Each structure stands twice: as C-alpha cells, then as structure tokens.
Amino acid sequence: MVKSMTGFGKSEATLPNRKISVEIRSLNSKQLDLGMRLPAIYRQSEYEIRNIVARTLLRGKVDLFVTVESQAVETSAHINKEAFAAYAAELRQTARAAGLETDTREWDAAATHAILRLPDVVSTETENVPEEEHAALLAAVEEACNRLDEFRRQEGEILIADLLRRVDLIEHYKGEVEPFEKARTETIRARILDNLSKLPVEVDRNRLEQEMIFYLEKLDITEEKVRLTNHCRYFREVAGGEEAAGRKLGFIAQEMGREINTLGSKANESNMQILVVKMKDELEKIKEQVLNIL
Numbered sequence: 001m002v003k004s005m006t007g008f009g010k011s012e013a014t015l016p017n018r019k020i021s022v023e024i025r026s027l028n029s030k031q032l033d034l035g036m037r038l039p040a041i042y043r044q045s046e047y048e049i050r051n052i053v054a055r056t057l058l059r060g061k062v063d064l065f066v067t068v069e070s071q072a073v074e075t076s077a078h079i080n081k082e083a084f085a086a087y088a089a090e091l092r093q094t095a096r097a098a099g100l101e102t103d104t105r106e107w108d109a110a111a112t113h114a115i116l117r118l119p120d121v122v123s124t125e126t127e128n129v130p131e132e133e134h135a136a137l138l139a140a141v142e143e144a145c146n147r148l149d150e151f152r153r154q155e156g157e158i159l160i161a162d163l164l165r166r167v168d169l170i171e172h173y174k175g176e177v178e179p180f181e182k183a184r185t186e187t188i189r190a191r192i193l194d195n196l197s198k199l200p201v202e203v204d205r206n207r208l209e210q211e212m213i214f215y216l217e218k219l220d221i222t223e224e225k226v227r228l229t230n231h232c233r234y235f236r237e238v239a240g241g242e243e244a245a246g247r248k249l250g251f252i253a254q255e256m257g258r259e260i261n262t263l264g265s266k267a268n269e270s271n272m273q274i275l276v277v278k279m280k281d282e283l284e285k286i287k288e289q290v291l292n293i294l
Helices: 040-057 081-097 105-116 131-197 205-218 222-241 246-267 270-290
Strands: 007-014 018-027 032-037 060-070 077-079 122-124
Touching (some): 018 131, 040 131, 131 205, 131 246, 222 246
Parallel strands (some): 032 060
Antiparallel strands (some): 018 060
C-alpha cells in the first residue's frame, strides 16, 4: 500500500492532575529526520518515543511536540529555610557593623533578592515521572503516530491514483506515435533520394539500398516502445503491491525517462516530437509526486 510522506496527527491523554498533548507532523525526506520538543520532565522517555516514531513512520522529516498542562500548582524548587535564616542573620549583622540601615523595606527586598542567589538556599529536585504517567505519554505518542500514518495512507491513495493516470497518459501518447512512425520512414527515404538526385554523380543502387536500410534501422524505435511499456507495467505492479515503494517508483520513473529521451532523439518527425514532449511533461509530474511517496 502506497503512503504519502506528509501528514499530521494529534492525541491527548488525561490524568487526574495532568493533561498531555502530542502533535506530530511530517514532510518528505530521504531518511527519518526526527525533531522533538519535550518538557524537561519527559526527557527520560526520549529514547522510547524515538523508537515508536521510527517503527511507525519509517521515513520523512518529522516534528513531534509534547505539551503538558498541570491541574495543580506544582514546583520542583525547594527553599532551605535554615540556610536562608542563617544568611539573613549574618548579612544583617555585617551591615549593622558597617553602619548601614537595616530596618527598612528597601533593605528587606534587597537582602531577600541577594540571599536567594546564595549557594544552598534554593535547590531543585529531580522529578520522577510516575509509571502511570509514563505509560500514558507513550500511548499518546503511539496514537498520534497512528493517526498521522492513517493520514498518510489516505493521501497516498490520492497520490497513486494521480500517478497511475499519468502513466496511462504516457502509454496513450506512445500509442499515438505509431501512425507517424511508418510515414516518417517513407518521408526520410524520399528526402534522401531527392537530395541524391540533385547531385551530379552516379549512385550504386544496391549500395544505396544497403545504406538506407542501415540508416533507417538506427531510427527504429520498436525497442524503446517495448521497454517503455514494460516499465509502465512494472510501475503499476510496484504501486499496487509493495510497502514503502517510493524509492523504487523513483528508479522506475528514471528508466521510463531514458526510453522517452531515446525515443525523442530518434523521432526525426515533428508530430512524434510533440508527443514525446507530452510524455516528458507527464513524467516530470510523476517524478515530482514520487518524491512525496513513502
């Protein structure tokens, strides 16, 4: 099943005191390029989150955002009251000894600001995420990834329908080349004979026929048409039956381009060249779309 590489997914997990929200979006990329923005308390879960994303999405430029809303006032900062009191007493005693006024609001504000910046007054405890919250986070990430993957699948169906329609058009234009092919051979033959008739020289008719056949064989496009038909058939097979077929479809499109270019170089006829240009136009659109397929 063909999937697009662009998509968006979102999920939420609600706990008694917290609400976790996960958003994930992806664009096309040759490899998995994952960027994450996590709250500090969830950094310990980063490795597991990366594994979930890599397992589900495989490829693409992926951005994942996790936010958490707390239902209660919480802080991991702790003020050491004993240290604060000791610093305050020492500071006040030192200031009085220096003759400074310490019984004003301005002094209290300045002293409080200074003491809070001193060592051991404020400490931050490492917060451990409860197992229930950790499991809810991973479940929310997996749900968001699955929703993005479903988005990719739906968009992939639209993409592949467009690609197959363009492959059909290429084969249609290839079929329109055939009526001009025989007429082109006769036109080239007549032009060569006409040019030779204007030369004041004798021509060996047997040698001329041999050279004519050799020249016209070089302009034959039967092999190119057969190979192009095979490439179109293989494109359909891969698109309809393989997972993560984007790279392979890109390689097949390159091979189709080689045959179309060779056909154009051998065309030597205006109507055929117009059809070749149309095939190239459709192929370029295929190549652009294939870059967005997983």
